[in-house]
Amino acid sequence: MTVAAVAGIGETPIGRLPGTTSLGLHAAAAQSALDDAGVAWGEVDGLITCGSFVDSWPRHSMVAAEYLGVLDQLTYTATMSYGGASSAIALLHAVWAVERGDCANVLVVGADNQRTGQSREAAVATYSAFRHPRFEGPAGLTNPASYALLARRHSALYGTTPSQLATTAVVMRSWASRNPAATYRDPITVDDVLASPFIAEPLRQLECSPISDGGGAMLVRAASGADARDVRVLGHGFASLYDHVSQSAAIPRTGAAEAGRRAFAKANLTPSDVDVAMLYDSYSIAVLVQLEELGFCDIGEGGAFVESGGIEPGTGLAINTHGGLLSHGHPGAPAGIFHLTEAVRQLRGTVADGRQVPDAAIALVHAEGGIQSANVTLLLGRG
Amino acid sequence: MSDSADDLADPEVGPYLDGLKSGLWRLPLCSTCGRHFFYPRSLCPHCQSFDWTWDEPLVEAGTVVSSTTIHRGLAPHFPALLHLALIEVIADVVVVGRLDTDLPPGARVEPVWDGLNDGIPAFVGGDRP
Numbered sequence: 253m254t255v256a257a258v259a260g261i262g263e264t265p266i267g268r269l270p271g272t273t274s275l276g277l278h279a280a281a282a283q284s285a286l287d288d289a290g291v292a293w294g295e296v297d298g299l300i301t302c303g304s305f306v307d308s309w310p311r312h313s314m315v316a317a318e319y320l321g322v323l324d325q326l327t328y329t330a331t332m333s334y335g336g337a338s339s340a341i342a343l344l345h346a347v348w349a350v351e352r353g354d355c356a357n358v359l360v361v362g363a364d365n366q367r368t369g370q371s372r373e374a375a376v377a378t379y380s381a382f383r384h385p386r387f388e389g390p391a392g393l394t395n396p397a398s399y400a401l402l403a404r405r406h407s408a409l410y411g412t413t414p415s416q417l418a419t420t421a422v423v424m425r426s427w428a429s430r431n432p433a434a435t436y437r438d439p440i441t442v443d444d445v446l447a448s449p450f451i452a453e454p455l456r457q458l459e460c461s462p463i464s465d466g467g468g469a470m471l472v473r474a475a476s477g478a479d480a481r482d483v484r485v486l487g488h489g490f491a492s493l494y495d496h497v498s499q500s501a502a503i504p505r506t507g508a509a510e511a512g513r514r515a516f517a518k519a520n521l522t523p524s525d526v527d528v529a530m531l532y533d534s535y536s537i538a539v540l541v542q543l544e545e546l547g548f549c550d551i552g553e554g555g556a557f558v559e560s561g562g563i564e565p566g567t568g569l570a571i572n573t574h575g576g577l578l579s580h581g582h583p584g585a586p587a588g589i590f591h592l593t594e595a596v597r598q599l600r601g602t603v604a605d606g607r608q609v610p611d612a613a614i615a616l617v618h619a620e621g622g623i624q625s626a627n628v629t630l631l632l633g634r635g
Numbered sequence: 636m637s638d639s640a641d642d643l644a645d646p647e648v649g650p651y652l653d654g655l656k657s658g659l660w661r662l663p664l665c666s667t668c669g670r671h672f673f674y675p676r677s678l679c680p681h682c683q684s685f686d687w688t689w690d691e692p693l694v695e696a697g698t699v700v701s702s703t704t705i706h707r708g709l710a711p712h713f714p715a716l717l718h719l720a721l722i723e724v725i726a727d728v729v730v731v732g733r734l735d736t737d738l739p740p741g742a743r744v745e746p747v748w749d750g751l752n753d754g755i756p757a758f759v760g761g762d763r764p
Contacts, residue, residue, distance in 0.1 A: 376708075376709065377709065380709055384674070386642075386648060386674070386754055387674050387730065387731060387754070387755075388731050390753035390754055390755050391719055391731045391732075391733060391753075391755040392705065392708055392709050392712065392713035392717050392719065393719055393731055394705060394707075394708050394709065396705075396707075397703050397705045397708070397719060400703035400705075401700075401701040401702070401703055401721055402701070404701050404702060404703060404739070404740060405700065405701035405740055408701070408739060408740035408741065409740075449706065449707075450704070450706040450707075451705075451706060451707045452703045452704070452705045452706065452707070452708075453703050453704045453705075453706070453737070454703075497721075498721055498729060498730070498731045499674075499729070500729070501700050501721070501723055501729045503700070503701060503721070
């Protein structure tokens, strides 16, 4: 049986990129991944995209393929629409398309220019429009306010403190300070986070990821068996308890626990086997929930875990070594692709600037879309 | 946004919104599994039965599941400080509601019937006189 592998990765810069377009960023990221894999445009027969909040094409991947000039050579194309989980699900579909023989070279691309392509008001309205149009939206429930509901419930149930939540943002900044590509690199303290203004209580500005321009891409093809740079999906899990956060009285619990269990079972691994974890840090609270539900600490202990150095760079569990959504950047739905490209670099052992986790053999990537609504856990290893 | 005659005539949610407007909870009750469900829809999400009726349970108080005060929201459409909560009205029914002040999870709240208000119910703390 064919085993698929990620053979190439590529990224554009991230942050504020005036003069770019959403599809132009797709092209730049794709070119970079093809160069990395040594694959020519003419060999691409699959394209999976993650949509765009700026370009609302109904068939996004087809428009992207047309723009790239490869549409007529594709045997499979799809647009994944799972918010922040889109790129992880796109990677799974790419693997399946190669392993069942439908495609030889599948490009997975996620990119958008929401920072410069939309006003702040339009961007906030875009995210708010994802709320239930009748039972959430008219209340004025925003994206950060929805995560704030998780955070406040977490604090009420487990005694999680503001400084414990803030610690996750401090750790992301610490990693970002070692990544020249990251948007925000000046180190911050817990006091800095707690001095930043409230967005939606208890979440403050430095606990909420920014809106960025940028994108990434991966080239998936059959594992060669000889290329030490190949990275494979060893196990995956999807699980969800709700789509709209107001449909659950069980918050802050999410589908992450079951997604993680399924991925670990398929890969025959446990949390203690993970060398580096990429968690979807859209907000500080998301990191605590995922640390707990993925089994890196007990349920309710996420705050104490991070406060006692559990994710301290260099000594604790290495998470989001690129700086995460909070400090590296967050270009909308495609944002999770940078978790995947950094995971691949970690497994190749090629991360620069003192961020390489020694002998990283197993990486976990958790992606979530909505308000921790769609949960996808991937376990990655060398090909 | 939801004050139009079209919304009140919506076959799935119109009776619920009309209940809010009239000052009562009109909620779907499944005839097969006996549970309420929310939001209103064509089938019971607990057991997938299409056999359900509109119930009008007497609800005097709800409980805050979680809450937040929004400082940076959708200006200018909403107040500068907006207090919102998930409120469990009755078993299996959680709604997004407006609060007049910030109340923590677990707080007891009472509905305030002051019109349809875009279909978002309003509540006040239950301990006040």
